[in-house]
Amino acid sequence: MIVRFWGTRGSIPVALTSVDIRDKIVQALMKASGRTFATTEEAYAFARDELSFSVKATFGGHSSCVELDLGGDEYYVCDMGSGARPFGSHVLARQQGRPATVNVFISHVHWDHIMGFPFLGPAYVPGMKIRIHGCHDILEHAFRLQQSPPCFPVEFDFMAADKEFVQLTPGKKYEIGGLSVTPALQLHSGDSYGYRFEVAGKTVVYSTDSEHKLDDGSEVKRIADFFREADVVVFDAMYALADAISVKADWGHSSNVVGVELCQKALAKHLVLFHHEPANNDATLERLLVETQRFEELTREGPLLKVSSAFDGLEIEL
Amino acid sequence: MALSSTVSGNALILSLTGRLDQDNCDKFREELAVHQATSERDRLAVVLDLSGLEYVSSAGLRCFMLACKQAKSYNGRIVVAALQPMVAEIFQISRFDMLLNVFPSVAAAVSDVTSNPFGAKK
Numbered sequence: 532m533i534v535r536f537w538g539t540r541g542s543i544p545v546a547l548t549s550v551d552i553r554d555k556i557v558q559a560l561m562k563a564s565g566r567t568f569a570t571t572e573e574a575y576a577f578a579r580d581e582l583s584f585s586v587k588a589t590f591g592g593h594s595s596c597v598e599l600d601l602g603g604d605e606y607y608v609c610d611m612g613s614g615a616r617p618f619g620s621h622v623l624a625r626q627q628g629r630p631a632t633v634n635v636f637i638s639h640v641h642w643d644h645i646m647g648f649p650f651l652g653p654a655y656v657p658g659m660k661i662r663i664h665g666c667h668d669i670l671e672h673a674f675r676l677q678q679s680p681p682c683f684p685v686e687f688d689f690m691a692a693d694k695e696f697v698q699l700t701p702g703k704k705y706e707i708g709g710l711s712v713t714p715a716l717q718l719h720s721g722d723s724y725g726y727r728f729e730v731a732g733k734t735v736v737y738s739t740d741s742e743h744k745l746d747d748g749s750e751v752k753r754i755a756d757f758f759r760e761a762d763v764v765v766f767d768a769m770y771a772l773a774d775a776i777s778v779k780a781d782w783g784h785s786s787n788v789v790g791v792e793l794c795q796k797a798l799a800k801h802l803v804l805f806h807h808e809p810a811n812n813d814a815t816l817e818r819l820l821v822e823t824q825r826f827e828e829l830t831r832e833g834p835l836l837k838v839s840s841a842f843d844g845l846e847i848e849l
Numbered sequence: 850m851a852l853s854s855t856v857s858g859n860a861l862i863l864s865l866t867g868r869l870d871q872d873n874c875d876k877f878r879e880e881l882a883v884h885q886a887t888s889e890r891d892r893l894a895v896v897l898d899l900s901g902l903e904y905v906s907s908a909g910l911r912c913f914m915l916a917c918k919q920a921k922s923y924n925g926r927i928v929v930a931a932l933q934p935m936v937a938e939i940f941q942i943s944r945f946d947m948l949l950n951v952f953p954s955v956a957a958a959v960s961d962v963t964s965n966p967f968g969a970k971k
Contacts, residue, residue, distance in 0.1 A: 745871070745907050745908040746908070746911070748871055751871060771943060771944035772907055772910060772943035772944065772945070773944035773945045773947060773948040776907075776910075776911050776914055777914050777918075777948060786907075786943070787942075788939075788942065788943050792906060792907055822942045823942070825938065825942065826942045829935055829938060830904070830906075830939075
């Protein structure tokens with residue numbers, strides 16, 4: 532299985548500006564000062580090996596969309612943020628005209644998590660099946676609403692694929708295609724749901740837009756059990772802890788620190804920081820990753836917890 | 850986790866030792882509330898001496914935040930001092946160093962709160 536990140540930004544998509552690009556080029560030139568490159572390959576090697584991530588790359592700007600790639604003609608994807616557009620292009624390119632089934636799992640229907648659906652290419656292709664799974668009873672209503680006049684020019688029913696909404700119940704385990712899927716209720720305005728996916732002895736937990744109150748031990752245990760021994764936990768780490776529990780309390784998001792603590796408690800193997808704050812630039816997100824890795828090191832009492840930060844294009848092979 | 854108190858000038862110094870986490874944060878909050886009532890009644894600023902604190906989890910940090918909020922409600926002041934290197938790093942990573950006044954030593958904290966015991970907010 533490959534976990535592939537198409538959209539990792541929280542709340543609203545962001546884009547690099549021309550000034551951002553210029554600054555990255557300047558930093559790269561300064562780093563290369565005095566160096567010459569005889570070949571393009573040498574220049575690529577310099578960029579790959581000697582530039583920091585925030586200089587040579589970007590965490591990216593699409594809102595939430597994460598694919599679990601099992602191969603074959605059946606697709607699995609969490610959320611339909613703006614990353615759903617490139618995800619859809621990837622499906623069409625790989626299928627080469629062959630029909631496919633796209634299983635979508637929606638955490639909740641806030642706009643940043645469904646805004647990409649009207650741009651999902653396969654949804655316009657006859658013969659494609661789009662199964663949209665979720666625990667909210669207003670799931671279909673929300674999808675239709677965002678494509679209703681005057682908000683969008685193409686109505687939901689115009690999309691030619693065979694579309695179906697599938698209501699799930701939190702806490703119940705489902706077999707969907709090749710995956711076992713268990714949704715769990717999370718604390719967020721209007722509720723959100725995380726998903727625990729299991730296949731061939733590997734477990735991936737997708738848990739975004741989830742606030743974790745720290746005053747309820749039983750709730751901490753419930754979430755830790757949901758994460759239990761997962762190979763990968765995709766975790767909403769939008770805010771610093773101090774903000775998440777003070778000025779941004781009840782905003783429905785969590786922090787890198789709580790992500791580490793929950794994963795340590797759950798004996799999870801790999802924490803992936805996700806749903807990045809739109810105001811954070813690449814340098815800030817890179818620093819947050821380093822700090823989170825340090826926090827894990829400082830507080831480790833059991834096995835090593837690997838910590839990564841999601842970026843558009845990241846692939847994790849399990 | 851253990852909490853002991855002394856008074857120095859305008860400061861109520863609370864020395865916290867051991868580990869502060871999910872398992873004992875309720876007990877800490879209860880004990881701290883008693884001291885904060887004293888602080889409010891006697892117009893004393895609170896200096897949390899963390900030189901004996903070995904570890905603090907997010908649940909423990911939340912106790913500090915709630916105490917700070919409580920102090921502000923009576924125009925009081927609570928500061929932290931003498932953090933061990935590991936706890937200082939946890940404060941920095943969690944951004945609690947932006948939320949609370951942090952002093953390198955108890956003496957520095959006492960000096961500051963003595964000159965400005967109430968109403969000083971970062």
